[in-house]
Amino acid sequence: MTYIEFLFDIEKDLRNIWDTVNNPIKYGHDFSRNIPPSLLNVSRGKTFEESKSELNKINSKFYKSSIIKFFVKVLNDSWSNIEGEYIKRLEKITAKPFAFEKISAFITTIQRCPYNVGENSFMVYCFSNVFDIMRASGHEIFHLHFHKHYWHEVEKELGNQKTHELKEALTVLLNLEFRDLWFAEDKGYEIHKELREFIRAEWNKDKNFDILINKCMKKMKGGSK
Numbered sequence: 001m002t003y004i005e006f007l008f009d010i011e012k013d014l015r016n017i018w019d020t021v022n023n024p025i026k027y028g029h030d031f032s033r034n035i036p037p038s039l040l041n042v043s044r045g046k047t048f049e050e051s052k053s054e055l056n057k058i059n060s061k062f063y064k065s066s067i068i069k070f071f072v073k074v075l076n077d078s079w080s081n082i083e084g085e086y087i088k089r090l091e092k093i094t095a096k097p098f099a100f101e102k103i104s105a106f107i108t109t110i111q112r113c114p115y116n117v118g119e120n121s122f123m124v125y126c127f128s129n130v131f132d133i134m135r136a137s138g139h140e141i142f143h144l145h146f147h148k149h150y151w152h153e154v155e156k157e158l159g160n161q162k163t164h165e166l167k168e169a170l171t172v173l174l175n176l177e178f179r180d181l182w183f184a185e186d187k188g189y190e191i192h193k194e195l196r197e198f199i200r201a202e203w204n205k206d207k208n209f210d211i212l213i214n215k216c217m218k219k220m221k222g223g224s225k
Contacts, residue, residue: 002083003098004137006075006105006124008068013108014055016123018048020112027168027189031112059109071126072107078130079105079137082181086138093177094209096149103144105137115140117147134182139171146170150213157217165192166216172196176203195220 017035021043024032032040038058043051056063087098104121113136115122122140124133146167155163174186188196195216202215 002076002080003087003100004079004083004103004105004141006072006079006107008072008107010056010063012106012123013059013110014052015048016108016112016114017055017110018043018051019114020110026112027165028191029189031110034111062109068107074130075105075107075124075133078134082134086141086178086181089177090142090145093173093207094145094149096145096209098145099148100144103141105140113140115143117144120144129184131182132184135174135184135186138174138178138182139186142171142174143167154213154217158220162220165195166213166220168192169195169199169216172199173203176200 017039020031021035021040022045024030036058039055042054042058062068091098100120102120104119106121106123107126108123109126111125113123113125122137122144124136124140128136151163151167154166158166168189169192171186171188179185198219199212199216202212206212
């Protein structure tokens with residue numbers, strides 16, 4: 001049994017495009033910068049229902065391509081080869097069980113790849129290479145795992161925004177403990193660079209995830225290192 005399934009869903013891609021055009025800024029990064037003007041023009045300032053038909057028409061050649069099903073198969077085959085080891089390491093590092101029966105990974109035609117806690121799903125950019133998509137998948141699954149086991153308690157201490165910042169910064173651990181699974185670097189956001197460096201240094205001192213979380217919360221609340 002594999003826990004992660006890669007899928008293609010036109011509706012989800014269209015909604016991601018629309019949402020990115022109308023809500024482009026996240027962690028100081030404008031995700032709409034690389035979206036073609038044609039997609040921007042038909043969706044900016046409009047509802048999804050007003051935009052959907054035109055967005056679909058613009059992307060219709062891609063959506064009808066026979067290559068998509070083969071690409072999805074490549075992703076599923078590639079992930080199945082590393083999933084067991086990834087989950088084993090994730091559970092060992094965090095000392096928490098992998099508590100998902102199934103996670104859906106939807107490919108998207110734009111570079112913004114959100115995750116959805118309620119659906120246990122995330123998105124991956126279809127024009128990345130397979131190695132980076134494997135890395136991105138590990139990144140998003142790490143987020144979902146954090147939400148499952150840590151989010152509630154951390155949010156009580158840090159609030160919503162800082163908890164999101166910590167969740168993003170913690171993915172620097174992918175470079176330290178998982179990189180040989182996909183040989184691609186998890187770069188993170190520039191705004192989290194200092195916190196990621198702090199996490200890297202503290203993890204190398206004591207590879208205990210709970211202790212690391214507490215150190216991060218203390219730092220983010222303004223306490224001493």
